[in-house]
Amino acid sequence: MTRERIAHTGGAATRVLPVLLPGAAHLTRTALRERAHGFATWRLRGSHGVVLMLAFLLGCGMAQAQAGPGYPSILATIWKWTPLLARGFVFNLAISFLAMAIGTFAGFFLGSAQISLLRPVRGTAWFTMNFFRNAPWLVLLFYCMFLIPFQVTVFGVTIPIPDWTKAVFGLALPVMANVAEIVRGAIQSIPTTQWEAAASLAFNRRQTLWMIIIPQCIKRMLPPWMNLYAILTMSTVLASIVGVNEMMTQTQRALSAESRPGLLLAFYSYVLLWFFAYCYPIARWTVRLEARYAVRH
Amino acid sequence: MQPVWDWFRWLYQTTGINLTIFYDAFDRGRFAHGFLMTVKLSVICIVLSVIIGVIGAWVQGSRHRVLRTFIHWYIQAFRNTPPLVQLYFFYFALGSLFTTAAGPLVTNVTWAIVSLSFFAGAFNVEIFRSGIEAVPRTTLEAAESLGFSRWQTYRRIVFPLAFRISLPALNNNLVNLVKTTTLAYAIAVPEMLYVSSQIWSDELNVPVMMNVLLICYFVLVGMVVYLMTRWERAVRVPGFGV
Amino acid sequence: MTTDSEAKPIVELIDVHQSFGHVEVLKGISFGVKKGGVVCIIGPSGAGKSSLLRCINGLVPIQKGSIRVASFEVHALKTDAEKIALRKEVSMVFQQYNLFPHKTALENVMMAPLHVLKEDPKEVRERAVALLTKVGLYDKQNTYPGELSGGQQQRVAIARSLAMRPEVMLFDEVTAALDPETVKEVLNTIQELAREGMTCILVTHEMRFAREIADEVHFTDGGKIVESGPPAELFDHPRMERTRAFLSQVL
Numbered sequence: 001m002t003r004e005r006i007a008h009t010g011g012a013a014t015r016v017l018p019v020l021l022p023g024a025a026h027l028t029r030t031a032l033r034e035r036a037h038g039f040a041t042w043r044l045r046g047s048h049g050v051v052l053m054l055a056f057l058l059g060c061g062m063a064q065a066q067a068g069p070g071y072p073s074i075l076a077t078i079w080k081w082t083p084l085l086a087r088g089f090v091f092n093l094a095i096s097f098l099a100m101a102i103g104t105f106a107g108f109f110l111g112s113a114q115i116s117l118l119r120p121v122r123g124t125a126w127f128t129m130n131f132f133r134n135a136p137w138l139v140l141l142f143y144c145m146f147l148i149p150f151q152v153t154v155f156g157v158t159i160p161i162p163d164w165t166k167a168v169f170g171l172a173l174p175v176m177a178n179v180a181e182i183v184r185g186a187i188q189s190i191p192t193t194q195w196e197a198a199a200s201l202a203f204n205r206r207q208t209l210w211m212i213i214i215p216q217c218i219k220r221m222l223p224p225w226m227n228l229y230a231i232l233t234m235s236t237v238l239a240s241i242v243g244v245n246e247m248m249t250q251t252q253r254a255l256s257a258e259s260r261p262g263l264l265l266a267f268y269s270y271v272l273l274w275f276f277a278y279c280y281p282i283a284r285w286t287v288r289l290e291a292r293y294a295v296r297h
Numbered sequence: 298m299q300p301v302w303d304w305f306r307w308l309y310q311t312t313g314i315n316l317t318i319f320y321d322a323f324d325r326g327r328f329a330h331g332f333l334m335t336v337k338l339s340v341i342c343i344v345l346s347v348i349i350g351v352i353g354a355w356v357q358g359s360r361h362r363v364l365r366t367f368i369h370w371y372i373q374a375f376r377n378t379p380p381l382v383q384l385y386f387f388y389f390a391l392g393s394l395f396t397t398a399a400g401p402l403v404t405n406v407t408w409a410i411v412s413l414s415f416f417a418g419a420f421n422v423e424i425f426r427s428g429i430e431a432v433p434r435t436t437l438e439a440a441e442s443l444g445f446s447r448w449q450t451y452r453r454i455v456f457p458l459a460f461r462i463s464l465p466a467l468n469n470n471l472v473n474l475v476k477t478t479t480l481a482y483a484i485a486v487p488e489m490l491y492v493s494s495q496i497w498s499d500e501l502n503v504p505v506m507m508n509v510l511l512i513c514y515f516v517l518v519g520m521v522v523y524l525m526t527r528w529e530r531a532v533r534v535p536g537f538g539v
Numbered sequence: 540m541t542t543d544s545e546a547k548p549i550v551e552l553i554d555v556h557q558s559f560g561h562v563e564v565l566k567g568i569s570f571g572v573k574k575g576g577v578v579c580i581i582g583p584s585g586a587g588k589s590s591l592l593r594c595i596n597g598l599v600p601i602q603k604g605s606i607r608v609a610s611f612e613v614h615a616l617k618t619d620a621e622k623i624a625l626r627k628e629v630s631m632v633f634q635q636y637n638l639f640p641h642k643t644a645l646e647n648v649m650m651a652p653l654h655v656l657k658e659d660p661k662e663v664r665e666r667a668v669a670l671l672t673k674v675g676l677y678d679k680q681n682t683y684p685g686e687l688s689g690g691q692q693q694r695v696a697i698a699r700s701l702a703m704r705p706e707v708m709l710f711d712e713v714t715a716a717l718d719p720e721t722v723k724e725v726l727n728t729i730q731e732l733a734r735e736g737m738t739c740i741l742v743t744h745e746m747r748f749a750r751e752i753a754d755e756v757h758f759t760d761g762g763k764i765v766e767s768g769p770p771a772e773l774f775d776h777p778r779m780e781r782t783r784a785f786l787s788q789v790l
Contacts, residue, residue, distance in 0.1 A: 027427045031466035048377055051370065134518040135511055136476040139490060143511065146503045234379045241381070241483050248381070264390040268382055433636035439696070440639070442596055442631040443651040443703060444623045453654065457641050534640045535683035 044230075044276070044283035052273050059265030074266055081254040088247035089274055091164050092236040095246065098168040099236075100229050103175025110176060111183025112209070125180070132177035138238055144170035145242045164246070167239040175232060182224050186217035226286040230279050247271055315502035318509065324496050331492025332513065338409060338478040338488055339521075343471050345414035350421025350467075357426050368422060375419035380412070381480055387412040388484045409481040417474045421467065428463035429455060461532050468525035475521055476514070489513060549574040549738055550595065550707055555604035557590055564590045566762035567604070570755075572707070575736045579749035579770070582759040583785060588742040591759070592709045595740070596629040597622045609706055623655065630700035631709040635716045637696035638684035644671065645680040648699045656703070663702075670698040674728050690721025694728050701732075708732065710741040746790055750774055758782045 060074040113125035132140065144166050151160045190213050198208040240248035251267050305319035318328040357368050375383060388408045395402045432455050440450040482491045489510065497506040548571030557565040564587035572578045580588050593599045594606060597613050606613040611625045638647050648667040652658045671677055674694040684692055693713050700708060710729065714722040726748050733739055733752045743749055749756055750770040757767045758781075766773060766782045774790075777783045 027424075027431060027462055028465055031469055034466070034469055044377060048373060051373070130519075131511075131515055134476075134515045134522070136479040136490075136514060138479040138482065139510055139514055142490070142494070143507050146497075147507060237379050237381050238480075264386070264393075268386060268390075272378055272382065435633045435636040436639065438593075438598055439631070439633055439637045441598060442626055442629075443699070444626040444655040445651070446619050446623060449654060453650070454639055458639075461641060535685045 043287075044280050046280070049273075049276050049280060052269055052276055056266065056269035056273055059263075059267075059269050063260070063262040063266050074263070077258060077260075077263070078266065078270055081250075084250050084254065085247055085271070085274070088245060088250035091244065091246040092233070092239075092275075093278070095164055095168050095171060095236045095239060095244075096229070096233045098165075099171035099175055100232060102168065103172040104179050104225070106172065107176040107179025108183055110180035111187070114180065114184045115187055117205070129177050129180045129184075132173050133181070135174070137171065137174050137235055138241065140173045141167060141170035141238055141242055144173070163242070163244045164239070167236075167242065167244045170242075171232060171235065171239075175228065178228055179225065182221050182228070183217070186220040187213060189220060190216055223286055223290040226282065226289065230282055230286070233279055234275065247274070315500060315505055316509070317500045317502065318496065318506075321500075324500065327492050327496060328489075331487055331489040334406075334487050334492075335475075335478055335489040335517070338406075338413065338481060338486070339475045341410050342413045342417060342474055342478070345410065346417035346421050346470075346474065347467075349414060349418030350425045353418065353422030354425035354429060357422065358429070371415075372419045372422055375416050380416045380477055381483060383416055384409065384412045384480055384483060405484045406481075406486050409478075409484060409486045413474065413477060413481070416477070417470055420470045424463045424466040424470065425459065427466075428459035431462050432458045458534070461534050464529050464532060468522075468529065472518060472521055472525065475518055546574065548572055548576075549609055550740065551605075551607045552595070553605045553607075555591075555594060555601050555606060557587070557594055557599065557601045559590075564762055565594070565601070568759070568762075568764055569604075570757055570764060570767065572738060572740060573754075574706075574738055576754045577733045577739045577752050578741070579753040579756045580740070580742045580759060581744070581746070581749060581756060581785075582765075587762045588759060589711050592631065592711050592740065592742055595707075595709060596631050597625050598631075627656070627703060628706045629709065630703055630705040630707075631711065632693065632696045632700055632713050634712045635689075638692055638699070640684050643681045643683055644676060644687065644695045647684070647695055648702050651699065652702050667698075667702060670701050671695070673701075673731075674698045675724070688721055689717040690724045693717065693721075693725045697725075697728055697732070707738045707740065710739065710743070712742050712744065714743070714745060744789070746774065746786075758785065760785070 060078075063074045110125055110129055113121050114129065116122050116125070145163070148161060148166045148169060151158055153159075187209075194212060194216070195208060198212050203212070236246060237248040239246050240252070243249070248271065251271050255263055255267055302320040302325075305316050309315045309317075309320070317324040319325065353368050353371070356364050359365060388405060392401060392403065392408060436454065436458075437450060440454050441447075445453065478488055479490045481488050482494070485491065493506050493510050497503045500506075550572040552571070553569050555565050555568045556563065568591060570578070580591065582588055590599060594601050595608060595613065597616055601614050604614065608625065609628050611628065613625060616622050616625060638644075639650070642650065645664075645667055648670055649660075649663050652663045652666070653660060668677070668680065671680055674697060676691060676694055676698070679687060679691060679695075684695070687695065696713075713729075714725050717725065722745070726745065729739065729741070730748075730752055739752075741749070741753075753770045755767060756770050756773045758765050758773065758777075758779075760781055766777060766779045773782065774786065777786055
C-alpha cells in the first residue's frame, strides 16, 4: 500500500494519509518489478485457447471457401504437413530448454557477482548485465549465429555446431541477463536482519550466501523465472529469421509449397495453438506456484 | 571530417578492424539511413502506440459491452502472441488484401509501423486504464464540488494524475518497443540491423559490424532508459510511490 | 438562535427520496437550515447520510421531493453549467482523498477560483495565502498533499472550499479517517468557521463535537429522520427508542 510515514506536526507523531488509491501504488510497484525482470508478466487463460481454436477454424473455413473444388480439404492439408511442423516444434522446445538452462546457470553467477564485495567485480557484472539487457534479442541471435564457428576442434575431436545450437547460445544471452537481474533482486529483497543474524552466528559471507540467503531466494525467483521461460518459448520463433529449421520456418515452407490463397490464418493459428498447448499448463503452474510462495513485500 | 575518416582507413590497414561505415562514403550513408530508420520507427511507433493506448483506455470505460469486449480481445491477442507472428500476419495476410495488379499499396515500412504500434498499444491500453482507475472517486467528486466541469476535471485532475501513475509502466513498454523494432528485419525494412547485414555481406567484416551494432543499441536504449528515468523523477507526485 | 420571524431557511429539503438502482437510500427526508446555522446529522453507517449531502450539492440526483439551496432548486438543475453555478454557493469537504496530489497546498487552494471563477491570479494568491494562514498552515504552502498529515490535508481541503466563498459548507465525516491527535485540529477549524457565521451541515461521528457546535441535530436511520432537536435535548433526553439505542452504543 502507499507507504505511511510518520510525520511530526507540533510534536505529535501522526500517520500520513494516502493521497491516491492503493491501486496506484500497486501499478507502480508492478511496473518497477517488470522493469527489473525485463518483461511484462504474462497471464494465459483458457479462454485464449478457445479463441485460438475459433480463429483456427475460421481460418480453415475462409481458406476452404476461397479454394475451389478439386483442392483437398484444409484439415487434410494441415494434417499432411503436421509431421514436419512437429519436427520443427521439437526444435523450438529444445532451443527453449537449453537456452533456459544455460542462461539460468550463467545468470545465476552473474547475479551473485553483482553483490560481490569487490568493486571491480560488481562493476563488470553490472555492466555486462545491462549490456545484454539493452540489446534486442534478435541482434544477440545474429551475433551468435555469425560469430560462433560452425565447428570446433577440442582435444583433436571436431564437433560440428549446427544452427539450432548457435540459436541456443544466442537466446541464452538475454536469458542470462534477465536471470541475473531476477537473482540480484531476490537476494536484495532478503531483509538485512538475515545477514546480521548469520553474522552473529559466526557464518562467513560465502556460507551465509549459500546456506541461508540463496535457499530463501529460490522461492521468490520462481515466478518471474517461469514467466521468463514462457516469453523465451514464444521468442524461439525469432530463430526462423536466422534460418534455423524450427516450426516457423517449416510453416513458411509449407505455405509457399501449397501456394494456395488464404492459408495464412489457418496455418498461423495452428502454430499458435501448438504453442498455447505447451505454454498454458506452464502458465497455470506458475500461478499455482505464485500463490503458494506468495511473498509479502 | 575527412581526417577522421582517414584515421579509420589507417586503422583498417594497421589492425584489420574494418569500419567501412566511417571511411567509406556509401557505407556511411547506408548505416546513417539505417540508424535513422530505427529512430524513425521507434518515434512513430511510440507516438501511435500512446494514441492507441489513450483511445483504447477511453473505450474500455465505455458503457457499451460490445466495445469493451472488442478492446479486451484486441489486448489479449496482441499481448499473448509473438510480435513476429503479428508482423507476418499484417504484412503477408493483410498485405495480400491490399495488393493490386500494379503492386502493393502499402509499403513494408508502413506495415511494420502498424504492427508494432498495435503491439505496444495493447500494453498501453491496460497501463492507461489502470492509471485512470487509480484516481480516487472522492478526488473527482471534490473537483466537481468545487465547480469544475467534467472536461476541466478530466484535463486538470484525471489526466495529469493518471499520466504520472502510468509513467513507469509506460516507460518499460516504450523501451521494449525500441528493442522490438529489430523485428522489422524480417520484412526487409531497412532499419539498422538490416542495413548492417547488407554491409557485412558486402564488406565481409561481420565481427566488427556486430560489435558496432551491439554498441549502437546499447547506447540508443541506454539513452532512452536514462531519459525515461529523468522524466519519471521530474513528474513524481511527492508522498506517493515506492 | 432561531425565531419564527427569521428569513426562510437557506437550505431546505422537503420529502427527499433517493435510490441507488433498486435500493432506496433516502425515504423522505425533510429539514431546513437557517443562514448561519450549524446542523449535525448523526446515525448508523449505511443510513444514507453521505448520499444526503451529495444530494444537496447536486452530485447525485433525487427521485422525489425538492431541495432548495439559496435561490437554487437543486432537483431541477439539469445542465452542467447550472450545477456549476450551484457549486459556487455550496462547498463540500470529503472524508479522504480530497486534495489533488500533484499540486501543492497553495495551488490546491488557488485552482478553483482561478479556473472556475476566473478571478485575477494575484488576488487569488493573496486570498489563498490568507486562508491557509487562517487554518494554521502558512508554512506548508509549497508542500504536496502526500507530505502532509491527515489533519493537515483536511485543513487544506477546508481552506480550498472557503476560497470559493460559499454560502453553505457540507462536511462528510471529515475526521473519520484521521488519527485521534489530528481530529482535534480539524474540529477546531470547523468550530472557528461556525463561530464566524458560516452555514454548516455536518455528517459526523464526533458526538461531543456535535453537542458543542450544533444548533440542531438530526438522527437518521433507515433513510428517514428519526428524531431532531437541539443537542442538549437529543443527547440527554432522547425521545425515541432507536435514538436511545444508538446513543448508548456510541457514547
